[in-house]
Every structure is written in C-alpha cells, then in structure tokens.
Amino acid sequence: MKKTFLVFFLALLLIFALLPASAYAAETAIDTGDTTFILFSSALVMLMTPGLALFYGGMVRKKNVLGTITQSFFIIAIISVQWILIGYSLAFGSDNFHLIGSLQWLGFHGVGMAPNPDYAATIPHQAFATFQLMFAIITPALITGAFAERMRFPVFIVFTLLWATLVYDPLAHWVWGVNGWMRNLGTLDFAGGTVVHISSGVSGLVAAYFLGKRKGLGSEALVPHNIPMTLMGAGLLWFGWFGFNAGSALTAGSLAASAFIVTNTAAGAGALAWAACEVYRHGKATALGIASGAIAGLVSITPASGFVGPLSAIAIGLxxxxxxxxxxxxxxxxxxxxxxxxxxxxxxxxxxWGAIATGLFATKSVNPAGADGLFYGNPHLLSAQIISVLATIAFAGLATLIILKVVKAIFGSIRVSEEDEILGLDLTQHGEDAYDSSAYETGMAYITQSTSLNSVPKAAIPRTASSSGSVICEN
Amino acid sequence: MKKLECIIRPNKLDEISDALNLYGIQGMTVSQVMGCGLQKGRREVYRGTVYDIHLLPKIKIELVIPDNWVDDIIKIIREKANTGEIGDGKIFVSPIENAIRIRTGEQGNSAI
Incomplete structure (x- = not known):
C-alpha cells in the first residue's frame, strides 16, 4: 500500500518535471517597487498563520496546545504543496461556468515571471500566485478554532485538503477569478471578507455542530492556559494583516497606504469596543477581550479596506x-x-458584518475602481453584498457538511476517543508534551528511554497525573 | 511521632520554613495543592463567559515530628502563617506509627 503511494507520488513529480518550463523571461512591464511590496506582503500574510497558531494555542488547555498549534503549521505545509499542484489553477485559472477555474495552471505550468494583466499587471505572475497562496493557507487554519481540542489528526488532514480544494478554491474563483460570478455581480471584497472569513467561520460552525461539544463543557472550566501566548499571536496577526489588506492593492501606491491605515484603525476601534462591552457587563476589561476585539475589527475591515476612509473604519471596527x-x-x-x-x-x-458594511460605507472617492455604498447613494452595492454573503454561507456550510460526512465514512470517527480527549491531543495525537512538568526534574519522571513507541501515551499518564509536582526541601 | 499537614498561603512558605529551620526541623515535604474552605474562590471571565473558580492554590507542608514538639511547631506556624484574614489555612495533626530511614534502616524518632 505504502509502496504504491510512493510510486504514484514519484510518477507525479516526474510528470511535472517533464512539463515545458514556464516562461521565465522577465517582461518589461514588471515594476520592481510593486514586486518588492507584494513579495514582502506575501511574507507578512504567511506570518499570520503561525500567529494564528499562537492565538489559538494560548486559548486551549495546556494538554491540547501542541495539537492546536500543529494544525495551523501543518496547513502551511500541505496547502503550500496543494496550491502549486492544483489549488492556484482551480482558483484563478480561466473560467468554467463562472464557478471554477480550469486546470490549465496545474503544477504552476504556465505560471511564470511574465505578469498576468488580468490580476496584476506590474508584478510577475508567480508573485501574484504566491501572495494568493498565503490567503489559501490561513483560511482553513481559521476553521481549526471551531473544532479545537477534539479532532483526530489524520481526519483533520484529509478534511483540510478536501476543504481547501472543494470550498476555498471555488470561492476564491467566484470572488476574484476573471468571470467569477460574484465578481461579475459587482460584489466588493477587497481582501477576502467572504472568501476567507465568512467561509471559514461558517464552515467552523458546521464542524462544531457536527463534532459535538467538548467533554466537560459547562461542568469544567475550559479556560485558556496561556493568555500571553494568545496576545503574542494576536500581535502577529495584526502585523501580518497589513500585508493581507494593504497588499491586496497589488501595487505599492496610495490605495495600499489607504488600506493600511483603515486596517489599523479598525483593529484599534474593535479592541476599544470589546473592552468597553466587558467593562459594562463584567466591570473589567480583559487581555483576551482586547485581543479578540482587535481581531474582530481586523476581520470586519478586510472586505472594506480598499473602499472606505479612516472615519468609516472607526465605525466598522467599533x-x-x-x-x-x-x-x-x-x-x-x-x-x-x-x-x-x-x-x-x-x-x-x-x-x-464587514461585507455588509462594505455595502454601506464604500466610496469611489477612496477607490475609483470600487463603487459607492448605501451611505453614498447607491443601494445596489448593498444588495450585491448581501447576495454574496448568503451564497457564501450556503455554499461553504453545505460543502463542509458533505466533506465531514465523507471523512466520517472513510475514518469511522472524526473525534478522538473519550479517553484520548481526557489525556489531551498533544500526547494522543502527537506523542509529545508541550511543557516539561516539575515531576520530570524531581526524578518522578515516567520513563526516560522508551524502546517502544507504542508505550509512550500509556507510560506518560503518571507524569500528567502528578502535574502538581512536589519539591523536597532538606536543610 | 505526629504528622502535621499544614495548608498555608503560598507566599508564607519561606517565612515558615525559615522559622522551622531555626527551631531545628531537619526535613519537610512541600507540595503545591489546590483547595477550598471558608475562603471564597475567584471569578474569571473569558470572552464574556464567567467561570467561578472554587479551588485556590495553596501550599501543603508535611512534617513528621516527635510528640513533644507538636505544640511548639503549631505555635510557630500559626504565628508565621496568620494574617487574620479568611484563607490562612489549617493544620491537621495525626499519629504516625513508625518512620524508617531508607539508607540506614534507623527507625522511630532517630529516622525523622
């Protein structure tokens, strides 16, 4: 079985290697400033996913921190390969029925250094494809927050691969692909409010319903184990979001600068509003709340970031x-x-909210290529936005449900066993422990050299159980 | 011999162990524990969800001492651990049948 896979994989590599090399001759139209900006923005957006890993990792219990962080990191790896092989072509290849891209760019065949004026006329086509890759990475990673602390790792891998290929790639085509139906409808989504945030959020909701509640919800305190980690992650997300939104201008100019400032403004406003709500309801502003509010602000400004001014950003973020x-x-x-x-x-x-807000606050005075929203006298944009939101919710929700049913049929169960859930994902899914317990130092460690890999989770039980640790003082 | 299990506030450990050393206590076992008693727990809020945490972190000192030291030691610990507020902790006293020093095999008072 394994051998067949290996042969298949090598054959696949060979086929791609034998395809005619992409056109590497640089066109004169390439703008070095724009290219620098987009490559740098790509790196910024890439950093968002490790940031998300920390943001989520801090919010789970300590027995699940590696299980949570690993999901995001694994997505970086798997989508990086999927995007080259098939994802980019499905999302941005020439249109089929306004629904999906063709297979013309399979294996990046034909995606070269010459700019593709359909998408970005002044940067190498590969730079554009790389920038888009980073969006394809973070979107499935966002979903992991919904099923955190209870999904089996192998099931997660298959789910992610199917979701990226069957949900993200078509959605990206609808909104951004030439002749995609939402793009033709006149929907405005500057940096991925529908494609990235609504789709991942709705899919997460479906997954959360499908998997059921975590054991102990309502009776145990399922509270964050490391809030500084979450804030560090939120900081990296905020930082990377400048690449996400300003980079979506695809040129290093005034539009990028405008997107940058409204992004930052909305993040600040979101944090202020969340903190104010907490003070009103509970009397104290929390660190987790301030970080959550900033992310909420960043999410909502994403589709609007290329079409609104800073004062609108304050309203949207608040x-x-x-x-x-x-x-x-x-x-x-x-x-x-x-x-x-x-x-x-x-x-x-x-x-x-961001997609609807775009239909309200967008103005051509910020971006002549955009449209005016309801507050600037054009009700049509708002209806286009609402149609795209509803279509995204329906498609992402339904497709996720089908994918979950398929992986359940393949694997039998999607959730870890009850026993494994109690032990935690770190030990049961990865055979690792994130934090050395004091028991290890005091000589109460379970086994220092294990000869059998199978014995690891079982042998580790005493170590978990004695996490209170005892210290011997002799004077 | 008697065993004293003293549940104390975490920040009182150093003061108490210094005082016990001065008295001549040779060994003790200290654990980080969680517990609840008269002292109320605390309230934490995460993303608007309120959690009432009933268990609070405490330190447990376990001492095995000769019978005739018990009153003195209790007095020392009460003196050092007392803040006058609820949550200062408790001392439990129980009889110990025997103690054996593993290295030498000594038994009873000379083993502790």
Missing amino acids: LSGIICFIFVSVIKHKLGYDDSLDAFGIHGVGGT
Whole structure:
C-alpha cells in the first residue's frame, strides 16, 4: 500500500518535471517597487498563520496546545504543496461556468515571471500566485478554532485538503477569478471578507455542530492556559494583516497606504469596543477581550479596506467589536454549540458584518475602481453584498457538511476517543508534551528511554497525573 | 511521632520554613495543592463567559515530628502563617506509627 503511494507520488513529480518550463523571461512591464511590496506582503500574510497558531494555542488547555498549534503549521505545509499542484489553477485559472477555474495552471505550468494583466499587471505572475497562496493557507487554519481540542489528526488532514480544494478554491474563483460570478455581480471584497472569513467561520460552525461539544463543557472550566501566548499571536496577526489588506492593492501606491491605515484603525476601534462591552457587563476589561476585539475589527475591515476612509473604519471596527462580543458571550450560549475558540463568532460574524458594511460605507472617492455604498447613494452595492454573503454561507456550510460526512465514512470517527480527549491531543495525537512538568526534574519522571513507541501515551499518564509536582526541601 | 499537614498561603512558605529551620526541623515535604474552605474562590471571565473558580492554590507542608514538639511547631506556624484574614489555612495533626530511614534502616524518632 505504502509502496504504491510512493510510486504514484514519484510518477507525479516526474510528470511535472517533464512539463515545458514556464516562461521565465522577465517582461518589461514588471515594476520592481510593486514586486518588492507584494513579495514582502506575501511574507507578512504567511506570518499570520503561525500567529494564528499562537492565538489559538494560548486559548486551549495546556494538554491540547501542541495539537492546536500543529494544525495551523501543518496547513502551511500541505496547502503550500496543494496550491502549486492544483489549488492556484482551480482558483484563478480561466473560467468554467463562472464557478471554477480550469486546470490549465496545474503544477504552476504556465505560471511564470511574465505578469498576468488580468490580476496584476506590474508584478510577475508567480508573485501574484504566491501572495494568493498565503490567503489559501490561513483560511482553513481559521476553521481549526471551531473544532479545537477534539479532532483526530489524520481526519483533520484529509478534511483540510478536501476543504481547501472543494470550498476555498471555488470561492476564491467566484470572488476574484476573471468571470467569477460574484465578481461579475459587482460584489466588493477587497481582501477576502467572504472568501476567507465568512467561509471559514461558517464552515467552523458546521464542524462544531457536527463534532459535538467538548467533554466537560459547562461542568469544567475550559479556560485558556496561556493568555500571553494568545496576545503574542494576536500581535502577529495584526502585523501580518497589513500585508493581507494593504497588499491586496497589488501595487505599492496610495490605495495600499489607504488600506493600511483603515486596517489599523479598525483593529484599534474593535479592541476599544470589546473592552468597553466587558467593562459594562463584567466591570473589567480583559487581555483576551482586547485581543479578540482587535481581531474582530481586523476581520470586519478586510472586505472594506480598499473602499472606505479612516472615519468609516472607526465605525466598522467599533460595531464589529460590539456585535462579535454579543455573539460570543450571549448568543453562542443560547444556541448551544461548542465553537471552541470562536472561529464563527469572530470570523463568521465579523466577516458578515464587514461585507455588509462594505455595502454601506464604500466610496469611489477612496477607490475609483470600487463603487459607492448605501451611505453614498447607491443601494445596489448593498444588495450585491448581501447576495454574496448568503451564497457564501450556503455554499461553504453545505460543502463542509458533505466533506465531514465523507471523512466520517472513510475514518469511522472524526473525534478522538473519550479517553484520548481526557489525556489531551498533544500526547494522543502527537506523542509529545508541550511543557516539561516539575515531576520530570524531581526524578518522578515516567520513563526516560522508551524502546517502544507504542508505550509512550500509556507510560506518560503518571507524569500528567502528578502535574502538581512536589519539591523536597532538606536543610 | 505526629504528622502535621499544614495548608498555608503560598507566599508564607519561606517565612515558615525559615522559622522551622531555626527551631531545628531537619526535613519537610512541600507540595503545591489546590483547595477550598471558608475562603471564597475567584471569578474569571473569558470572552464574556464567567467561570467561578472554587479551588485556590495553596501550599501543603508535611512534617513528621516527635510528640513533644507538636505544640511548639503549631505555635510557630500559626504565628508565621496568620494574617487574620479568611484563607490562612489549617493544620491537621495525626499519629504516625513508625518512620524508617531508607539508607540506614534507623527507625522511630532517630529516622525523622
């Protein structure tokens, strides 16, 4: 079985290697400033996913921190390969039925250094494809927050690969691909509010319902184990978001500068609003709340970032902080699903608000290539935005449900066993422990040299159980 | 011999162990523990969800001492661990049948 896979894989590599080399001759139209900016923005967006890993990792219990972080890191690896082989072509290849790209760019065949004026006329086509890759990476990583602390790792891998190929790639084509139906409809989504945030949020909600609640929800305190880690992650997300939004201008000019400042403004406004809600309701502003509000603000400004001014960004960010706070702290509990780290509550809800806000606040005075929103006298944009939101919710939700049913049929169960859930994902899915316990230092360690890999989870039980640790003082 | 299990505030450990050393206590076992008693727990809020944490972190000192030291040691620990507020902790006293020093095989008072 394994051998067959290896032969198949090598054959695949050979086929791609034998394809005619891409056109590497640089065209005169390439602008070095723009290219620098997009390559740098790509690196910034890439950093968002490790940032997300920390953001999520700090919010889980310490027995699940590696399980959570590893999911994001693994997605960087798997989508980096998937995008070259098939993803980019499906998303941005020439249009089929306004729904999906063709297979013309399979294996990056034909994606060379010559700019593709359909998407970005002044940078190498490969630079554009690389920039888009980073968006394809972070989107499935966002979903992991919804099923955190309970999904089996092998199932997660297959789910992610199917989701990226069957949900993200078509959606990206609808919104950004030439002749994609949402693009033709006149929908405005500057940096991926629908493609990235609504799609991942809704898919997370479906996954959270499908997997069921974590064991102990409601009876045990399932609280964050490392909030400084979460804030560090939020900081990296905020930082990377400048590449996400300003980079989406695809040229290093005034539009990028405008997107940059509104992004930062909305993040600040979101944090202020969330903190204010907390003070109003509980008397204290929390570190986790300030970070959550900033992310909510960033999510909501994403589709609008190329079409609104800074004052609109304040309104969008403030409302996002308030809406997401209410959703996460009140409505979620009434609906009774377990979106562990609020992938839907922040990305789904904040993204939906952002898409609608774009239909309200967009103005051609910021971006002549955009459109005016309702507040600037054009009601048509708002209806296009609402159609795209509803279509995204319906498509992402339904497709995710089907993918989950398929992986369940393949693997039997999607969730880890109850025993494994108690032990934690770190030990049971990866055979590692994130934090050395004091028991190790005091000589109470379980086994220092294990000869059998199979014995690791079982042997590690005493170490987990004695996490209170005891210290011998002799004077 | 008696065993004293002293549940104390975490920040009182150094003061107490210094005082016990001065008295001549040779060994003790210290653990980080969680517990609840008269002292109320605390309230934490994460993304608007309120958690009432009933268990609070405490330090447990276990001492095995000769019978005639018990009153003195209790007095020392009470003196050092007392803040006058709820949550200062408790001392439990129980009889110990025997103690054996593993290295030498000594038993009873000479083993502790």
